[in-house]
Amino acid sequence: MRTSICFFLTAGTLLLSCFNLGPPMGSGPSGALFSYYHYGLSGSPEASQGTLKKGTSCVHNIFGLYAFGKGSIEDATRASGINTIHTVNRRNLSIPFFIYSQSCVVVTGVEGGAPEPPRPTPGPGQQQQQITGFNDTVVLRNGQVLNNVKVAVTPDSVIVTTRDGRTLVYPKSDVRSVRRGQ
Numbered sequence: 001m002r003t004s005i006c007f008f009l010t011a012g013t014l015l016l017s018c019f020n021l022g023p024p025m026g027s028g029p030s031g032a033l034f035s036y037y038h039y040g041l042s043g044s045p046e047a048s049q050g051t052l053k054k055g056t057s058c059v060h061n062i063f064g065l066y067a068f069g070k071g072s073i074e075d076a077t078r079a080s081g082i083n084t085i086h087t088v089n090r091r092n093l094s095i096p097f098f099i100y101s102q103s104c105v106v107v108t109g110v111e112g113g114a115p116e117p118p119r120p121t122p123g124p125g126q127q128q129q130q131i132t133g134f135n136d137t138v139v140l141r142n143g144q145v146l147n148n149v150k151v152a153v154t155p156d157s158v159i160v161t162t163r164d165g166r167t168l169v170y171p172k173s174d175v176r177s178v179r180r181g182q
Contacts, residue, residue, distance in 0.1 A: 035094040038106070040087065055080030055107045056091075064098030071105055074157040077169050082109035085159075085167040109167075134163050135181025141174055151178050 055076035059069035073088055086109045093102040136151040138160055146168075150161040158175045160168045 033096060035092060038089055038091045040089045051110065052086070052108055053080050053082050053111055055082050055109075056104050057107075058102055058104035061098075061101045063100075071103060072156055073105055073107055073154070073159070074169055074171055076105050076107040077109070080107070081111045082107055083111060083168065085109040085169060134161075137179040137181070138170075139176045139179075140170065141176050151180070153178065 055078075057069070057071050057073075057075035057079065059067065059071035061067045073085070077083070077085065085107055087107070089106045089108075091102075091104040091106050093100075095101065134148045134150055136149050138146040138149060138151060138158065140146070146160055146162075148163060152159040152161075153172075157172060158170045158178060160170065162168070
């Protein structure tokens with residue numbers, strides 16, 4: 001009887017070790033009994049004008065049977081009213097044996113955020129200084145044009161970084177076109 005119990009406990013432990021019971025693989029450590037941690041993904045936590053806000057968007061999994069939520073940067077910024085992103089971080093919580101796990105995107109930034117001011121055009125005899133990497137153009141459906149920016153396209157949004165370090169997130173439905181520079 002004792003041998004059977006030891007065998008099933010060992011076999012069960014080995015079988016469960018084949019599954020990742022915590023956060024997605026590659027996104028941080030998984031504790032055997034409990035995991036809860038934060039880690040940074042990107043950003044520049046500089047001081048800015050306006051009140052710093054935080055937005056969170058999470059994906060949940062219950063008993064390994066039901067997963068729900070969105071967990072996107074776009075949802076976190078929309079829910080909190082953030083227009084200019086400073087940092088993007090990840091927060092994970094995991095209770096083993098498929099009981100519950102959660103993975104959240106945590107965004108900090110400021111509400112509002114004016115569009116990038118127009119840059120002065122060089123006069124005769126002056127040469128426009130090019131900053132490496134900031135040579136993309138985004139045209140929004142409302143007619144606004146963002147020139148000399150860096151662009152990252154995700155499945156649901158377009159992330160624009162301006163020369164002065166501001167990060168703006170637009171839903172793909174708000175973007176008419178993205179032109180990559182040379």
